[in-house]
Amino acid sequence: MHNYMGCKMTAKERAKKCIELLKAEYPHAVCQLVASSPHELLIATRLSAQCRDDRVNQVTPALFERFKSVDEFANATPKEVEPYIKSCGLYVTKAKDIVEMCKSLRDDFGGKVPDTIEELIKLQGVGRKTANLIVGDIYGKPAVVTDTHVIRITNLLGLCNTKDPYKVELKLKELLPPEESNDFCHRVVLHGRAVCVARTPKCEQCTLKEVCKHYCGK
Secondary structure: OOOOHHHHOOHHHHHHHHHHHHHHHOOOOOOOOOOOOHHHHHHHHHHOOOOOHHHHHHHHHHHHHHOOOHHHHHOOOHHHHHHHHHHHOOHHHHHHHHHHHHHHHHHHOOOOOOOOHHHHOOOOOOOHHHHHHHHHHOOOOOOOOOOHHHHHHHHHHOOOOOOOHHHHHHHHHHHOOHHHHHHHHHHHHHHHHHOOOOOOOOHHHOOOHHHOHHHHOO
């Protein structure tokens, strides 16, 4: 068992230290999905469910070239969208969701992507994870995006003790300064891909090991 000072930190202290360490390791905290407008990011995020971001980024250029606006997506049929997103998996459901969400954007929100979680989750196929990403990345509001990396790693660190995405979101909102929360989640995702890999974590190389409850207990 390792005897680091971080093992005895409170969750709030650990969160603060994690922010500092991740900032140093990943100074540029950005979403990995490529999009040039709010509705494109919304659609790309929907496509990213159970699909890697790099795969989504391979698919979206042709998709957004074919359907250039909210109205063009809203006027399309799911069958017209399907061929462009087939390699993203679950493409039948995703195509239907994309068309329906764009119809709602057109009919209920004047073609504009709403800026609150409460309104965003009214759109078909949009859950709290996607809604948080949009309000954080597009509108610069405090947000906590609880993707699989964030859930897994914050549990390992000892910041959370639940796998329920909503409960993780609420707990992180308690622990993280609002102005840091969105970038913190982006950095955790980057860390999950580069170092704290689910099946083969590189604990000895990890910048967070001194404040990680999982590592301390090894």
